[in-house]
Amino acid sequence: MLLMVTNRSGTKGRYGDDAKPNHKYDYLYNYNNKSINEDGFNSVGKKGFEVQLMQELERLRTEEGIAQPKVGFYIHGFNNTYRESIDEIYDLEAKLKVRFGYAPVIVGFSWPSAGSLYTYLSDREKSRDSVGAFTRILLDLNALVDRNQHDCFSSVFCFAHSMGVYTLRKGMEYLSDYLGAPQGRKLFDETVLLGGDISAKNIQIGGKAEYITNFSRRVHVYYSKHDTVLRAASIKRFGSPRLGRHGALDYTNLPNNVVLVDARKYANKEAMEGYKERSGDQVSIHSSYRYHDVILDDLSQVLQSVDRDEVTNRGVIELEGKNLGNHYRLL
Secondary structure, eight states: EEEEEEEEEETTTEHHHHHHOOOGOOOEEEEOEEEEEOEEEEEOOOOHHHHHHHHHHHHHTTTSSSOOOEEEEEEOOOOHHHHHHHHHHHHHHHHHHHHHHHEEEEEEOOOOOOOOTTHHHHHHHHHHHHHHHHHHHHHHHHHHHHHTTTTOOEEEEEEEETTHHHHHHHHHHHHHHHHHHHOSSSSSSEEEEOOOSBBBGGSSSSSSTHHHHHHHEEEEEEEEEHHHHHHEEEHHHHHHOEEEEEEEESSOOTTTEEEEEOOTTSSSSSHTTTBBTSSOOOOOGGGGGGHHHHHHHHHHHHHHHHTTTTTTEEEEEBBBOOSSSSEEEEE
8 A cells, every 4th residue: 555745835646846834744645546647646634544554554464464564654865756756655565565475555755856866955955844844744653653552563664765864864863852762662663774865974873863773673774886876976965975875984883773785786787777667767776776676685574574694695794804793795
């Protein structure tokens, strides 16, 4: 099942690249499952959104026998129109369905990226300006889980891609201002950062991404040195190495629940040849994590909370002959 939350201006499926005023946002549900460019959500409203979400989880449990169905929260990166943000969660649901044996619930957050390669800096501003709305959405999600924690039988994961990792980082920071450090239950069982457009040093202990690690049981970071989009982003960000291209700067100084995966063997031009998006366009290296079969096989095991050393087809990257338990490569 696909659901969406957006702070883009507009209504009735016609959402643009400006933000709603006063940190407002729409909850969208009743996906109509039409063909590309014709599909969308027929209903708007928080109450109906929550009802449909909980009904689908109950259906998965009782009708399909899924003891712990999964709910995924997905935050897209820069250079995405509203239409493209739907296509991304459509593709993600389809890829995970093959691996899980059922379609998980995917909730997309569509923030007002302009959908152009030439608007990186303005998209950065829009991503930052979306944090107020995104934080309120996280508070809603936390409240929904709290209300249903005694009956909750699902697991919740979060995917953030590219500049969406920056949105997630800032949103978690603001969430911490409201809630303080989480006690007991985490907001996300698994958080996955794909081609993250934040500074590599942010993931270290005491870094700005500590709010992500605080609210997540485990965090996986996938990166590739072949990501040319992030190489350009490094230049625009005054040369700061990006997490999604460089990985961590210091593997001896990472939170215990952080795992990094070097995906360069598959996140490169040659390996991605022939992989197509829903639109029929060639998948870029920057988006390869959601499409390449080997990367997705690794991701699906992560989302099923397989122990980091038990995930198949990955090898340990040692530091001075020692396995720190936080750095791997795809084989």
